[in-house]
Amino acid sequence: MKKTIQITIVLLFSSLAIFGQTKETKQADIYFENLSFVKAALEYKKLAEKKPTAYILKKLGDCYYNNVQMEEAADAYARLFTAFVDFDDEDYAFKYAQSLRAIGNFEESKFWMKKFNTVKKEDVRGQNFTEAKAILAEIRDNKPDYRVENLEKINTKYSDFGVTEYKNTILFSSPRDLNRFVKRTHTRNNRNFLDIFQVNKDDIKLKGSKKLFLKN
Structure with a gap:
């Protein structure tokens, strides 16, 4: 009996891991699992335009997040939390906060990071953010002892x-x-x-x- 219960628990968690995958998302999921995030994003985006489920929006946001396309990631996560107000996943609150921070939306980022920290108090990522003493305005007003110069002859539109x-x-x-x-x-x-x-x-x-x- 005990062994049967253990097997049932394992099967339950396995089903939860793939919950949300459908026949429609199969091709996009294959691209995603193979780390082909550009192709996966195109597929999830098409699906999101027809039927934006929580699973699809999560995956769409993750495609952009993993490729550091933070503006697109923030948009996808915003749709996720707006369309599914009862969606409660602290890891996605963190990703959303990071995406917002990367595009300069600091106030909104602070809101979601505090939400993440409230649920995961032991997570150092939230602790470092909420306990930070440095204020953006103070950093901005400080006069640096160096000068930043764009080396236009070397820099390109690519990641150098x-x-x-x-x-x-x-x-x-x-x-x-x-x-x-x-x-x-x-x-x-x-x-x-x-x-x-x-x-x-x-x-x-x-x-x-x-x-x-x-x-x-």
Whole structure:
């Protein structure tokens, strides 16, 4: 009898894990499970326009959230919490708060982060946010002892990051288009794979000064 109860509990949790999946979401779910978030988002978006269930809106928001498309993620989560007022999932309250914060909606973000912290008091993510002494206005008013400058000759519309000094050069990674004959894109975000670029410190403001760190 005890073994039967244990099996029943396992089956119950298994069904809860996939609750919300339907025949209509099957293709989108496959894309999502394979981390092909761009394709998954397109499918969930179509479904959300027809029948925006809580499951579909959650997945749609997660596609954008996982690809750091925070404005789109915030919109999807807003639809989720607006359409389903009884929806109660603290993890999504956290994601919504983070999305709002990323697009500069600090007051609304604070509301949802406090809601998350009320439910999960032991979670350090909520603690760090609610106990933070720094106020945005104070940070903004402080005069920094440095100047931020956009290196327009190096920066592109792509994600250029991971800056490292190497001898008298600067190394950084970027998924920029190299006009290769064979295009290689990641299924997660449909962007090019990363390459490492190198630029001499003395030429950092010169156009065309960047080159691949290794040709192969």
